[in-house]
Amino acid sequence: MQKPRISAVAALASLALLTACGTEGGAGGGSSVESDVFVANVRWAFDTLTVDGKKTTAPAGAYVEFAENGRASGNSGCNHFGGEAAVEGDSLTFSLGETTEMACEEPSQSFEALLHKTFDGRFKAVLDGDTLTLTRQDGDTLVLSSQPPAPLKGTKWTVDTLVSAETATSLPAGSEGRAHFVIGADGKVTGNLGCNRFSTTAAVSGSTISFGRVVSTRMLCAPPQMTVEKAMLKVFESRAAYELHVRQLTLTAPDGSGVAASATRVVKD
Structure with a gap:
């Protein structure tokens, strides 16, 4: 073909x-x-x-x-x-x-x-x-x-996929559209983990992003939201490999787990 x-x-x-x-x-x-x-x-x-x-x-x-x-x-x-x-x-x-x-x-x-x-x-x-x-x-x-392609920084990335090694799965029903984050030009990261709001810092080097300490609220949510939150926290623990393709961003932790997110908005400063 x-x-x-x-x-x-x-x-x-x-x-x-x-x-x-x-x-x-x-x-x-x-x-x-x-x-x-x-x-x-x-x-x-x-x-x-x-x-x-x-x-x-x-x-x-x-x-x-x-x-x-x-x-x-x-x-x-x-x-x-x-x-x-x-x-x-x-x-x-x-x-x-x-x-x-x-x-x-x-x-x-x-x-x-x-x-x-x-x-x-x-x-x-x-x-x-x-x-x-x-x-x-x-x-x-x-x-x-x-x-148009979305830049890594200044874009609202909405998580839509969970990654485990070579397997990608859709988010659990009831958790869609909640988890998102923005990496600012100054390296500050803000967003929602799927349940709780959070902030951290990001330093980009080559194809790797090193994250700082995560600060978040401590609300307890339903299991679907907490599943996504745990996956997000795993990615933001310290360092993640990233791959950016057009309007899709994949973040992968050292153990192969990760998340994929789509650009839903380019944030203007």
């Missing part, structure tokens, strides 16, 4: 482009142009999904990313999903492969069911600025917007 093409990288954002490449015939000949939709290395946020003429707004956090190796992965607003993708001319083909199976609350559950049913197959792709529209042969339509 053909790999998704690599996007041109703008100075401040990886915006996808429609480009034309072709060959011109000689005297008396015609010309042919093949246009490819460049979609890789950009996070595409789902905006709306229209099925049978009914438009549904996507929940916050629903997105897809197309990798250079022909894989695609994302989040439906609740569960993570993956599959294979290919671009040929102005067509994009996606084959849904795997999903996590966490129970979702409404309206995320209904959107997810529609998305998994619709976002599978061949689409005509039209790019207008930073808006990508995917249309199926039956007329159902997905509208997505490109999102």
Whole structure:
């Protein structure tokens, strides 16, 4: 399966482009142009999904990313999903492969069911600025917007995944959207561990972040929130490796446990 093409990288954002490449015939000949939709290395946020003429707004956090190796992965607003993708001319083909199976609350559950049913197959792709529209042969339509890469510092990172060695799992039901943190330009870290508010300091060196002493409130919460809090505290104990990809940040403790977080807001000083 053909790999998704690599996007041109703008100075401040990886915006996808429609480009034309072709060959011109000689005297008396015609010309042919093949246009490819460049979609890789950009996070595409789902905006709306229209099925049978009914438009549904996507929940916050629903997105897809197309990798250079022909894989695609994302989040439906609740569960993570993956599959294979290919671009040929102005067509994009996606084959849904795997999903996590966490129970979702409404309206995320209904959107997810529609998305998994619709976002599978061949689409005509039209790019207008930073808006990508995917249309199926039956007329159902997905509208997505490109999102620029987020900086490590000055971004609100909302935790959405727990990491254990090579395994990544969704957050326990009832804990979603609570744990978050911001690393300030001055190295001060503030946020919520999933239950309690906290603060610490961060010193970045290469691909490692060394954290200072964690100061937090001491409220007792339900088990799902406390599970996330324990994972967060493990990461912030002393030192963590970090990996930043577009708008996804992964922090991993020395024992292989960690968390992954998505950029939900770039904080302006």
